Amino acid sequence: MAEEVKLMKGNEAIAHAAIRYGTDGYFGYPITPQSEIMETLMDEKPWETTGMVVLQAESEIAAINMLYGGAACGKRVMTSSSSPGISLKQEGISYMAGAELPALIVNVMRGGPGLGTIQPSQADYFQAVKGGGHGDYRLITLAPASVQEMADHVALAFDLAFKYNNPAMILADGVIGQMMEKVILPEQRPRKTEEEIRREQTWATLGKTKDRKPNIITSLELDSSIMEHNNIRFQNKYKQIEENEVIFEELLCDDAEYLIVAFGSAARISQKAVELAREEGMKVGLFRPVTLWPFPKKRLKSYSEKIKGILTVELNAGQMVEDVRLAVECKVPVNHYGRLGGIVPTPDEVVEELMKLK
Amino acid sequence: METLELDIVKQENLIYEKPRLMNDNPMHYCPGCSHGVVHKLIAEVIDEMGMEEKTIGIAPVGCAVFAYNYLDIDWIEAAHGRAPAVATAVKRLNPNKMVFTYQGDGDLAAIGTAETIHACNRGENIVIVFINNAIYGMTGGQMAPTTLLDMQTSTCPYGRKVELNGYPLKISDLLALLDGTCLVTRQAVHTATAVRRAKRTLRKAFENSMARKGTSVVEFVSNCPSGWKLTPEQANQWMIKNMFPKYPLGDLKDI
Numbered sequence A: 001m002a003e004e005v006k007l008m009k010g011n012e013a014i015a016h017a018a019i020r021y022g023t024d025g026y027f028g029y030p031i032t033p034q035s036e037i038m039e040t041l042m043d044e045k046p047w048e049t050t051g052m053v054v055l056q057a058e059s060e061i062a063a064i065n066m067l068y069g070g071a072a073c074g075k076r077v078m079t080s081s082s083s084p085g086i087s088l089k090q091e092g093i094s095y096m097a098g099a100e101l102p103a104l105i106v107n108v109m110r111g112g113p114g115l116g117t118i119q120p121s122q123a124d125y126f127q128a129v130k131g132g133g134h135g136d137y138r139l140i141t142l143a144p145a146s147v148q149e150m151a152d153h154v155a156l157a158f159d160l161a162f163k164y165n166n167p168a169m170i171l172a173d174g175v176i177g178q179m180m181e182k183v184i185l186p187e188q189r190p191r192k193t194e195e196e197i198r199r200e201q202t203w204a205t206l207g208k209t210k211d212r213k214p215n216i217i218t219s220l221e222l223d224s225s226i227m228e229h230n231n232i233r234f235q236n237k238y239k240q241i242e243e244n245e246v247i248f249e250e251l252l253c254d255d256a257e258y259l260i261v262a263f264g265s266a267a268r269i270s271q272k273a274v275e276l277a278r279e280e281g282m283k284v285g286l287f288r289p290v291t292l293w294p295f296p297k298k299r300l301k302s303y304s305e306k307i308k309g310i311l312t313v314e315l316n317a318g319q320m321v322e323d324v325r326l327a328v329e330c331k332v333p334v335n336h337y338g339r340l341g342g343i344v345p346t347p348d349e350v351v352e353e354l355m356k357l358k
Numbered sequence B: 001m002e003t004l005e006l007d008i009v010k011q012e013n014l015i016y017e018k019p020r021l022m023n024d025n026p027m028h029y030c031p032g033c034s035h036g037v038v039h040k041l042i043a044e045v046i047d048e049m050g051m052e053e054k055t056i057g058i059a060p061v062g063c064a065v066f067a068y069n070y071l072d073i074d075w076i077e078a079a080h081g082r083a084p085a086v087a088t089a090v091k092r093l094n095p096n097k098m099v100f101t102y103q104g105d106g107d108l109a110a111i112g113t114a115e116t117i118h119a120c121n122r123g124e125n126i127v128i129v130f131i132n133n134a135i136y137g138m139t140g141g142q143m144a145p146t147t148l149l150d151m152q153t154s155t156c157p158y159g160r161k162v163e164l165n166g167y168p169l170k171i172s173d174l175l176a177l178l179d180g181t182c183l184v185t186r187q188a189v190h191t192a193t194a195v196r197r198a199k200r201t202l203r204k205a206f207e208n209s210m211a212r213k214g215t216s217v218v219e220f221v222s223n224c225p226s227g228w229k230l231t232p233e234q235a236n237q238w239m240i241k242n243m244f245p246k247y248p249l250g251d252l253k254d255i
Helices: A010-021 A036-044 A060-072 A083-088 A090-098 A125-129 A147-164 A174-178 A194-200 A224-244 A264-279 A297-303 A320-327 A347-355 B035-048 B063-069 B083-093 B105-111 B113-121 B171-176 B192-210 B232-246
Strands: A004-009 A025-028 A053-056 A077-081 A103-109 A140-142 A167-173 A180-185 A248-251 A258-261 A284-289 A291-293 A309-314 A334-338 B055-059 B074-077 B098-104 B127-132 B181-187 B215-221 B250-254
Touching (some): A004 A010, A010 A103, A010 A174, A036 A053, A053 B083, A060 A077, A090 A167, A103 A147, A103 A174, A140 A147, A147 A174, A147 A224, A167 A174, A174 A264, A258 A264, A264 A347, A309 A320, A320 A334, B035 B063, B035 B098, B055 B063, B055 B083, B063 B074, B063 B098, B098 B192, B105 B127, B105 B171, B113 B127, B113 B171, B171 B181, B171 B215, B181 B192, B192 B215
Parallel strands (some): A025 A077, A103 A167, A140 A167, B055 B074, B055 B098, B098 B127, B181 B215
Antiparallel strands (some): A004 A180, A248 A284
């Protein structure tokens, strides 16, 4: 398949991008508002073209453990779910972080807590970037703000996951998953052959050959001195990721006196709010973290001497705002504006909040 | 090296040797436990089938969590109960590999019941080796789903009671009902005869998985001398007297 321009939902774009990336396997369980991902894959039947395995598991727990098995074999494997289902996957994500396995997990967030609502939300920010499972680990977290980025982040997440042998998450929300936009789908890449995987992922459990010792994928180590050593290795890896992989986007930030910091759908709404505020003479810029972890804290800190105030806009009660305050070391006032429980704010509401910064 | 010249180690005089795929790591299993014998049989079957380079084992959480330390093949250590889900993906992504799980009763029949039933119901082309010793050995002898009525454990010190804990779960009987399983069998390794029969059955199970016949479940009714607080010999006698009537040996399904 060559590069193609299509009109589709964010969820559908993820499915198409996964096939075109040369993903080896998808394992999922239905949950609104992301079921189109598995439905699109089943419709496309990639097992007949690229050989990609698509399987509906009996639960989110089974799906994440299928991911663990596939990733252990060095395969490009992914799952997707929404907030309550992602909570169920946390044990498996922690195991993958502990066993240093690369994989892609997509969370199309809905409102919580509990069964919550099926409407959009960004209330899983803490869970994604602070480590939702047990133990000291970090999850590479990408926040797409368009259907195009839903497609692009599949490749980005897999590339980062395999570069660092760490799970990566696309943290989208119900707006980005459900809205339709133009998207350029990349051309089809071949799936890795077993020979390529054996060469590149020397740790993969694909059967012990005579030239090497058995490969063992585990997160278990009863000797605490070795376990501490393992943890230090993980932390060093996380530092490297924080050094090298920060991605953000800046809109009209050069002359800005005020900044909005927002990700995902909140950034799209804030983009309009910036336009409206500038029409009223307020010099506002939009700073959009694309990687939520690693968080663009150095870049944000650089604004702390130049601007008068920051407003974070989130579809939650104030989660990323804590990281923004830490980044600017409280040198400028940082306010938060959020709508909860599946309500999406309007640009006018955001402008109103901006004015309070003056 | 003079001893190598002795007749008894001449190749033509060898009638028994340590399985080639078992390494020299000291085993953590208790004296008299069934795990060591079952490990040995799996090592022999993989070797005899010439599948060493194509086999991937999935270890559980429980006494066999360190199974990967003893057999020189590739291993994945799964989260508690999730081995059949892990094995599902390994086999589906690598259809030419031989994939098996090795699980105890707590792992397979309590926390992992859903994964076990659904992997079997999908007819995944894997082997599930199931060690049933009616107790949680690794954590110090707590009640398992397969613990017998009136059997004492550290979490039912007065014996398992129906009104509090329900009945011992005959999970293999349940799995035999599923259309996805092709072989469901109960074996033991307490006598030489039983060991030989068990090995033949294991071989069949592994062959089924490569012939894509569906899921094979090989339950080993086992002892737990430490957890049962008996000597190895007493534990075997107790197993024959109490476990076998509830978990009778033999094939529950073989198609």
